[in-house]
Amino acid sequence: MKFSYVNPTLIQFGQEQIASLTDLIAKDQKVLVVYGGGSIKKNGVYDQVAAALEGFDWVEFSGVGANPTIEVLDQAVKICKEQDIDFVLGVGGGSVIDGVKYIAASAVYDGEGWDIPTGKHTITSALPIGAILTLPATGSESNQNSVVSKEATKQKLPFASPEVLPKFAIMDPDVMKTLPQRQLVNGLVDAWVHTCEQYLTFPETALVQEGYAEALLRTLKTLGDNFENQDDAWRANLMWAANQALNGLIGSGVSQDWATHMIGHELTAAYGVDHARSLAIVQPSLLRNQFAVKKAKLEQMGKNVFGLEQSDDLAEKTIEAIEAFYHSLDVATVLTEHGDDKAAAIDNIIGKLEAHGMLALGENQAITLKESREILEQAVA
CATH class of the missing domain: 1.20.1090.10 (Dehydroquinate synthase-like - alpha domain)
Structure with a gap:
C-alpha cells in the first residue's frame, strides 16, 4: 500500500451552519454566488446566504441545471472575467458545485473552457471556491472532481484538479427537508x-x-x-x-x-x-x-x-x-x-x-x- 492523501477542505457540518459563511470569505473579495433553478429561494437557503453575505460585494448567477452544460456555465465565466470576481460560491448539489469548479478554472484561462474536460488544457490555477451543499450525492463539496456536459455535441466529460478543491463546505442537513x-x-x-x-x-x-x-x-x-x-x-x-x-x-x-x-x-x-x-x-x-x-x-x-x-x-x-x-x-x-x-x-x-x-x-x-x-x-x- 502506497499513497499520498490530503484533503484541505474545511467542513462546517450541522444545523444552522450557513451563518458561518460570514467568517469563511475575506470581506475584500468580490463573490459570485452560483445556484440552480431557484429552489433555494423557496426553502430559505438563499435568505440565509444573503444574510451571511451582508456587507460583502457579491453578485449572483442562477440556472445551473443537472448535468451542467458549458453553454450555461460559460455565461458565468464571462461574469467572472468582466466583473473581476475573486471568489466563487456554489450553493446547490453536485451539479452546481461541479459547475463552479469549471467556472473557477475557466475564469483564469484565456482559451475555450471545454479544453479543460477534453484534456487540451491542464488546470494550473483557478479562482478560490466554496460550497454550500443542498443535496448529498457526489461528494463534490470536498473533492477535486467535476463532470460537465456540452449540449451541442451531447458530450459529458469528467475532469479533476487539486486547484478546484473547495476551500470550505457548509453542510446543513436541514436543507434536505424540502428535497x-x-x-x-x-x-x-x-x-x-x-x-x-x-x-x-x-x-x-x-x-x-x-x-x-x-x-x-x-x-x-x-x-x-x-x-x-x-x-x-x-x-x-x-x-x-x-x-x-x-x-x-x-x-x-x-x-x-x-x-x-x-x-x-x-x-x-x-x-x-x-x-x-x-x-x-x-x-x-x-x-x-x-x-x-x-x-x-x-x-x-x-x-x-x-x-x-x-x-x-x-x-x-x-x-x-x-x-x-x-x-x-x-x-x-x-x-x-x-x-x-x-x-x-x-x-x-x-x-x-x-x-x-x-x-x-x-x-x-x-x-x-x-x-x-x-x-x-x-x-x-
Whole structure:
C-alpha cells in the first residue's frame, strides 16, 4: 500500500451552519454566488446566504441545471472575467458545485473552457471556491472532481484538479427537508456506487479502506431500508456518508474501477437518464460481465455488507442483493428510455465511448469496447 492523501477542505457540518459563511470569505473579495433553478429561494437557503453575505460585494448567477452544460456555465465565466470576481460560491448539489469548479478554472484561462474536460488544457490555477451543499450525492463539496456536459455535441466529460478543491463546505442537513424524494433516492444510489467503484475490485490488504468502505455501504443500505422514516439523524447520516464516499479517503492506496461511471455518463448524455439511475442500470450487468475477476470481492461484500452466508453462488447472490436494493428504492436496472431500436441505442453509446477514448475501462483496463457492448446488451431493454 502506497499513497499520498490530503484533503484541505474545511467542513462546517450541522444545523444552522450557513451563518458561518460570514467568517469563511475575506470581506475584500468580490463573490459570485452560483445556484440552480431557484429552489433555494423557496426553502430559505438563499435568505440565509444573503444574510451571511451582508456587507460583502457579491453578485449572483442562477440556472445551473443537472448535468451542467458549458453553454450555461460559460455565461458565468464571462461574469467572472468582466466583473473581476475573486471568489466563487456554489450553493446547490453536485451539479452546481461541479459547475463552479469549471467556472473557477475557466475564469483564469484565456482559451475555450471545454479544453479543460477534453484534456487540451491542464488546470494550473483557478479562482478560490466554496460550497454550500443542498443535496448529498457526489461528494463534490470536498473533492477535486467535476463532470460537465456540452449540449451541442451531447458530450459529458469528467475532469479533476487539486486547484478546484473547495476551500470550505457548509453542510446543513436541514436543507434536505424540502428535497423531492426522487433526488434523495438519487443521492443515496450515487453515494452507493461511488463507494462500490473504489471497493468492488479485488480483495485488498488496505484493511482500513476496506473496512471503511464496507461501513459506508452498510450505512447506505440501512438508510435505504429506512427511506420512509426520515428524521434529522437520517438526513445527517446520508449527507455525511455521501461526502465520505468520495472525499478521496477510501480510494487511497487501492485499485479503483469507475467503468460504471464512464458508461453511465454516456447514457445520461444521450438519453437524459438521471446520473445515479444510469449507474444502477450499468452496474449489475457490468458485475456479471466481470464476474470472474470480481468474484472474490463480491463474496466479501455479500458477507460483510449484506450478511449473506458462504455458498457456492454467494457472488451471484450479492449481485442480486444489489439489484434488489435498487428495486426497493424504485430504481430501474435496465434502460428503457432509448427509443424503439435497442441495437441502434447500443451502437450510439459504443460510438460515444470510442470517440471519448474509453477503450480500456475498469481496474484492470479489461473492459474494451467489446466488453462494453456485452454489458450494454444486458443493460438495455
